[in-house]
Amino acid sequence: MPAAPAPGQVNCGVCGAESRQASFRPGMPEQAPDLDLRPGPPLRGSMGRWLQQCPHCGYAAPEIAQAHPAAAQAVGGAHFRGLLNDAATPPLARRFLAWALVLEETGALHAAAEATLHAAWVADDLNKPELARAWRRDAVALWRSGPALDAEQTVRVVDSLRRAGLHDDAAATAEALLAKEPPEAVAQVLTLELRLAAAGDERRHSVASALPPPSRRPHVSHQGSVRRGEGFMGWLRRLFRRG
Numbered sequence: 001m002p003a004a005p006a007p008g009q010v011n012c013g014v015c016g017a018e019s020r021q022a023s024f025r026p027g028m029p030e031q032a033p034d035l036d037l038r039p040g041p042p043l044r045g046s047m048g049r050w051l052q053q054c055p056h057c058g059y060a061a062p063e064i065a066q067a068h069p070a071a072a073q074a075v076g077g078a079h080f081r082g083l084l085n086d087a088a089t090p091p092l093a094r095r096f097l098a099w100a101l102v103l104e105e106t107g108a109l110h111a112a113a114e115a116t117l118h119a120a121w122v123a124d125d126l127n128k129p130e131l132a133r134a135w136r137r138d139a140v141a142l143w144r145s146g147p148a149l150d151a152e153q154t155v156r157v158v159d160s161l162r163r164a165g166l167h168d169d170a171a172a173t174a175e176a177l178l179a180k181e182p183p184e185a186v187a188q189v190l191t192l193e194l195r196l197a198a199a200g201d202e203r204r205h206s207v208a209s210a211l212p213p214p215s216r217r218p219h220v221s222h223q224g225s226v227r228r229g230e231g232f233m234g235w236l237r238r239l240f241r242r243g
C-alpha cells in the first residue's frame, strides 16, 4: 500500500509521484453552447482546470490519482513521450491530447475524440487555426472508429467537419442524419450546419442561433436554462432529445 498523500497533494495513479493538484467542480454555463457543444461562459473559460497533469510522468486526467490499467502503457509509449516534448503544441492542448492518448489506449474512442476536440478549442482560443483544423479532423476519425454515434455525437462530427473545412463531408453527414428524422432541435441545428457548409463558413456559431427564440415556443420556454440537479450534460441531452 502506498502512503496516503499529504493534504492538498495527490499520488499519481501511473507513477506514484506526489504533486499538488486542484480539484475542479464545474459550474453551470449561463449561455448557450457552440454547435459542437463547447459550453458557454463561464464554464467555457475554465479549460485550464478541467484536467490534472502529473509533473513527473506527464499523465493527464480529470483525477490523476485514478488510472486505468492500460494508462501506464500509454504514458510510457513513444507517442506520448513525443507529445510531451512537442514544443509546437501549446501546453494546455498537450494536456488534452495526452488524456486523449490514454483514452485511446483504453479503447474509449469516443471519449478520446472528445478530449481531442477540447485541444481544438484551446487552439481556437490561441488563434491557431491550422492546429484547430488538424485536431478536429483527428477527433472525427476517432468518433468514426468507435461504436455507432448517437444524434448528439453526430451533430458534433458535422460541426467539426465544417470547422475543419471539410464541407462536403459535413453536408453529407448532416443529410444522412436528417433522413432519419431526428428530434426537432437536432434537425434545426443540422439545417443551420447545411446552410453554413454551403456558404463555406468555418466560423464558430452558437446553438442559440439555430433554435427559435423561446418566446415563439412557449411550451419549451425553460429549455435554455439548467434545471436544478440535472447537470450540464443533462441539460444538453434535454436540448437535443426534444422531439
Ligand SMILES: [Zn+2]
Binding pocket: 012, 013, 014, 015, 016, 017, 054, 055, 056, 057, 058, 059
Ligand atoms: Zn505520474
